[in-house]
Amino acid sequence: MNTGTLEQSASQRENQEPTQPRVAPAISSKQFLAIVALFPALAATALAILIHLSIPFNYDRPAAATTDFASITMPADGDTVSNELTMRGSIFSTEADIWLYLAEESEGRYYPKTMIDNTAGPWQTTLYSGAPAGNEFRVVLLGLSAEQRLIVDNWFQHGSNTGEYPGIDSFELDVELAGVKLVAAP
Amino acid sequence: MNISKNETGSVDSVRMHWLDGARLAAAFCIIGIHASSDSVGQAFADALPGERVFPVMLRTVSEIASTEFFILVSLFLLSVRMSRKELSYIANIKQQARRLLLPFVIWTIFYAFFRLYKAYYFDYYDAQWAEIVQPVNWIYYLTLGYSNYHMHFLPTLFVLILFYPIYRLAIKAPIVGLIIVPMIYLNMLSGQFIWRHLDDLMIIESWMRVAKLLTYTGYGFAAYALLGLWQLKIDRKTSISLFGFALLVLTLGFGIRMMHATEIIQTGSFGVRGGIIYMNHFLYPCFMVLAFLASQHFRWPEKLAEWSKYSFGLYLMHPAFLYMCEVAVKDYELTPTQFVSIKFAFALVMSLCMSVLFSRSRYLAWTIGLGKIPFIEDRPKPHDWDKTKASSQAITQGQ
Numbered sequence: 001m002n003t004g005t006l007e008q009s010a011s012q013r014e015n016q017e018p019t020q021p022r023v024a025p026a027i028s029s030k031q032f033l034a035i036v037a038l039f040p041a042l043a044a045t046a047l048a049i050l051i052h053l054s055i056p057f058n059y060d061r062p063a064a065a066t067t068d069f070a071s072i073t074m075p076a077d078g079d080t081v082s083n084e085l086t087m088r089g090s091i092f093s094t095e096a097d098i099w100l101y102l103a104e105e106s107e108g109r110y111y112p113k114t115m116i117d118n119t120a121g122p123w124q125t126t127l128y129s130g131a132p133a134g135n136e137f138r139v140v141l142l143g144l145s146a147e148q149r150l151i152v153d154n155w156f157q158h159g160s161n162t163g164e165y166p167g168i169d170s171f172e173l174d175v176e177l178a179g180v181k182l183v184a185a186p
Numbered sequence: 187m188n189i190s191k192n193e194t195g196s197v198d199s200v201r202m203h204w205l206d207g208a209r210l211a212a213a214f215c216i217i218g219i220h221a222s223s224d225s226v227g228q229a230f231a232d233a234l235p236g237e238r239v240f241p242v243m244l245r246t247v248s249e250i251a252s253t254e255f256f257i258l259v260s261l262f263l264l265s266v267r268m269s270r271k272e273l274s275y276i277a278n279i280k281q282q283a284r285r286l287l288l289p290f291v292i293w294t295i296f297y298a299f300f301r302l303y304k305a306y307y308f309d310y311y312d313a314q315w316a317e318i319v320q321p322v323n324w325i326y327y328l329t330l331g332y333s334n335y336h337m338h339f340l341p342t343l344f345v346l347i348l349f350y351p352i353y354r355l356a357i358k359a360p361i362v363g364l365i366i367v368p369m370i371y372l373n374m375l376s377g378q379f380i381w382r383h384l385d386d387l388m389i390i391e392s393w394m395r396v397a398k399l400l401t402y403t404g405y406g407f408a409a410y411a412l413l414g415l416w417q418l419k420i421d422r423k424t425s426i427s428l429f430g431f432a433l434l435v436l437t438l439g440f441g442i443r444m445m446h447a448t449e450i451i452q453t454g455s456f457g458v459r460g461g462i463i464y465m466n467h468f469l470y471p472c473f474m475v476l477a478f479l480a481s482q483h484f485r486w487p488e489k490l491a492e493w494s495k496y497s498f499g500l501y502l503m504h505p506a507f508l509y510m511c512e513v514a515v516k517d518y519e520l521t522p523t524q525f526v527s528i529k530f531a532f533a534l535v536m537s538l539c540m541s542v543l544f545s546r547s548r549y550l551a552w553t554i555g556l557g558k559i560p561f562i563e564d565r566p567k568p569h570d571w572d573k574t575k576a577s578s579q580a581i582t583q584g585q
Binding site: 039040041048051058 | 207210211214215217218234235236237239240243244246247248451484485486487488489490492493523527530531534538
């Protein structure tokens with residue numbers, strides 16, 4: 001730093017002690033320079049490895065508004081919407097033993113809303129969102145297997161019995177066929 | 187505390203190579219902090235949590251030697267120098283003004299315009315130019331250091347130096363250095379108060395700076411308290427105990443940093459520090475310097491001064507190279523890890539090379555704290571003029 005005589009080093013500035021036998025430095029100044037320079041990157045790498053070993057991160061990306069399988073064309077990604085919203089889109093390609101559900105997603109939990117016909121072509125439906133005003137949420141089109149459909153059916157059944165809909169957290173991101181991020185209007 | 191003068195019989199054991207090491211650590215870590223964000227200065231909000239791990243870890247590790255650590259090391263250096271060379275208050279301040287504020291003005295002008303370069307490639311050139319042509323913004327540039335995100339350091343340091351006579355109290359009574367704790371707490375409270383009660387952003391920033399400057403005087407007391415400790419000439423055994431103590435506190439503090447880091451990884455936002463995370467962040471530098479001071483008897487490399495003199499240059503130049511790197515890789519699809527790694531390596535190497543080049547030019551070296559200021563510091567001193575005048579008068583008067 002430059003607060004003192006800027007061109008001088010700290011070690012040049014301190015008191016000169018009487019000469020005594022010297023102890024050899026453990027490393028040279030260039031080695032020290034390299035270690036200090038690389039320290040942030042090396043330490044960060046080591047910690048990142050430890051964190052990755054400790055936490056299984058999911059690297060599947062949430063589905064975009066349009067994919068090879070389906071699209072959501074209305075509302076558009078990033079739109080601010082009211083609680084009652086008209087949803088439109090298209091199914092491009094799907095398989096016979098797949099069931100399509102429109103669902104809200106928030107913090108990794110899915111809240112299924114309504115089933116969509118599993119036929120190629122445009123679709124439209126009205127969806128009632130429970131997102132609190134100002135909050136971000138996603139609406140996604142899910143392609144579910146028979147086993148996953150059973151989970152949804154049980155979830156609806158449990159909700160109607162108890163009045164509680166805690167969201168489904170067992171689905172992986174690969175069930176998403178298309179999705180849009182929305183903001184609940186204040 | 188045991189006091190022993192050079193118990194080991196080694197001159198190197200009591201020299202301040204550790205301070206050169208601290209300066210280098212500060213310079214490289216600050217590059218790490220600034221390299222760890224995305225091109226808009228955020229925590230890669232659009233990336234997946236797993237992709238944020240390395241950038242956030244780079245930032246977390248680098249923050250162990252943050253700007254406040256740089257300030258503390260600078261104030262410590264100042265305290266060492268001033269304790270050895272008795273100058274009047276005015277003379278000291280004039281000297282610091284020349285050495286801190288003149289480079290500050292030069293770099294302020296440079297960064298005010300250099301930011302246009304990045305703005306051009308990231309499509310906000312017009313807004314950036316509109317900011318530059320507003321004279322009022324130059325007031326903020328030159329008082330708050332707003333020409334770039336790192337420029338606040340110089341005016342902050344200069345103002346802190348103004349208070350140095352009262353810091354001296356901590357040399358004789360190092361316990362006074364503990365005032366840093368309530369000062370940091372007060373800084374946190376005043377920040378919260380100001381944000382809660384004011385609306386205009388620039389007024390908020392101005393008052394925040396006033397509060398920061400007043401409370402950062404705590405670092406001045408801490409620096410002088412550390413000088414007081416240094417002057418006690420602590421023996422090797424006590425030094426090692428002190429080092430162990432500092433290391434323990436730093437390890438615990440790093441645990442708190444990791445808690446904050448976890449939040450950043452999950453949310454993609456640096457968020458606002460508060461409570462224990464805030465206190466830990468701002469007190470951490472004191473224990474870092476304490477650890478370095480306590481390592482005085484370690485076998486430090488002797489020629490660190492050859493490199494540590496570039497630390498100021500590294501600090502001042504690295505953002506320019508970070509900008510250049512961000513522009514260069516703009517059109518490539520890089521993961522956050524690749525992006526920050528390239529930025530860190532490029533800025534580190536280039537700013538070190540450029541600092542070395544600057545140091546070799548008489549007209550540029552002073553801008554990074556090396557060498558005398560041309561035409562100001564390298565002209566004859568007043569007393570030399572007086573001698574010349576006196577001798578010419580003597581000649582004139584035939585004496």
